[in-house]
Amino acid sequence: MLIGHQPKEFLLAVEALTVSFDGFKAVNDLSFYVEENEIRVIIGPNGAGKTTVLDLICGKTKATSGSIQFRGKELTKLRENEIVKAGVGRKFQTPSVFEDLSVFENLEISFPRGRTVFGSLAFKRDAVVKDRVEEVAEMIFLKDRLTTSAAELSHGQKQWLEIGMLLIQNPDLLMLDEPVAGMSVSERAKTAELLNRIIKDRSVLVIEHDMKFVEDIAHKVTVLHQGQILSEGTMDKVKNDPKVVEVYLGH
């Protein structure tokens, strides 16, 4: 575990973070740091608190104690939409896209303009918006599906669409919860390619079970177990850590 208080150098500094649900500590005195342009993967057995950590960072769950500093801003005091504005984007485990809207409209809603009630009434679909939507649609392999309703997309395409919705927000920290779960082999390869392309100029925090995929993308791996860090470091170091083999990889 890293020790020391150096929030300036890190994009994200999570310190002594604890959340308890009716006395059960889902995340217990957790501290970790994410640097600029780093891809960090969080792994761990079921119930280790991985998704809860993302929930805490994006404001979906309120922390019992501890702090989350993002570029010097304390996130635990902000509301969800303020955290998004600060530059944190979150993708959920099950694809959550707006099925009654088209791919274009899905991406457009995420475009960071006109986010207030009256701003959205006055919002105009101008060339800037159209160009940006088309640019992102091309990155997520959906350029020729812009007018398709999102309900008609395959599972993998929905996952890409949601990643695209985050890209258009242009967050400094992108959090992905199992982005390749339920994808076919070819879709996985394309997703890895996509992620490698979009990590430029931003940091990414990923939860993933697929070890092959983790090895492909991770700069650094954090292993969680029972709400605490079991091991942290490069993939090689973590893979050979006997504690990790015991509780997670061994099974």
Next chain:
Amino acid sequence: MINSRFFNRSELIGFVSLLLLLVVILPLALDIFRLNLVAKYLTYSFVAIGLVLCWGYGGILSLGQGVFFGLGGYCMAMFLKLEASSVANTKIQSTPGIPDFMDWNQLTALPFFWKPFQSFPFALAAIILVPAIFAFIIGAAMFKRRVGGVYFAIITQAIAAIMTILIVGQQGYTGGINGITDLRTLHGWDIRTDHAKYILYFVEVFFLFAAIMVAQFIRLTKLGRILVAMREQEDRVRFSGYSVANFKIFAFCAAAVFAAVGGALFTLEVGFMSPSFVGIVPSIEMVIYTAVGGRLSIFGAVYGSLLVNFAKTSLSETFPQLWLFGLGALFIAVVLAFPNGLAGIWGDYVQPRIDRLLASRTKKSGNGGLVADGAPAE
């Protein structure tokens, strides 16, 4: 000229046919008594249009729209009642110059909150602002605390019940169970004559089309798409940087204002306002009009209000006992078989046939001259 992008083809058909029906066919076909009934039904379609935005698009079911209908109606009724209660008209009362029901309840002066309603501009502003502010308070209290869905529906229903009890209980101030009756003139113009009823009908139709335009405008902005998005994936909207609560408050306030305009027109058309249009039963009936018409269709909402009320009047004239069962059965049938109501039936069965017909005719004649040449100039 109507912008072709403002209405798509089936909406244009809906718009033109509604315009023909309300402006030409019904005024020519019906006597003034029946036309006044249509005017009464149409006041409910304002509520239904509001519910399309709030419930159909935003997914926020309100079972208390009667409250806002009533607030709008009472604001109008208070103004008209004060005008009807001039000293000359009420000289037989022990306190002349106050509404009759206040005199019967031993009030000797006009209550403070009645006084501003002597001004017509104030009354008009109040018709919009009182329900909007009330809806804002309810909405802020509920949606900021993330109360939604069934819980919200139950709370709005409770508010409808409370409102009725309040109005009935405070009869010295509100006219009680009888409501505010015996309304006569608007700025000296008698609203009870047949001629006035004709004019009021067309005024109402004008406001109805204005309401349709406003609702359609809201639906086509990004806000309209955010309402749909919110209905499906509330969290995704929140984590796209929007304050979901504020958008819900807006939808609820907008629905309240639509309902209030309908209520104010109701008072003018029917000549009185009473708590029987405020409570739980009328509020649920308003939701049924929307469901029958199609909760995703603005035009469907208007047709739904007209049809259900026509059925209500004719059936309750012949079988007064059976009507409520009929209404309940209709609601269950629509929800089970046609979740998108009449508009859904139109879109699924009628519209494709018209499209096929048009396509084959166009192919034969070799041009598209058939399409939408009936668009009216505004």
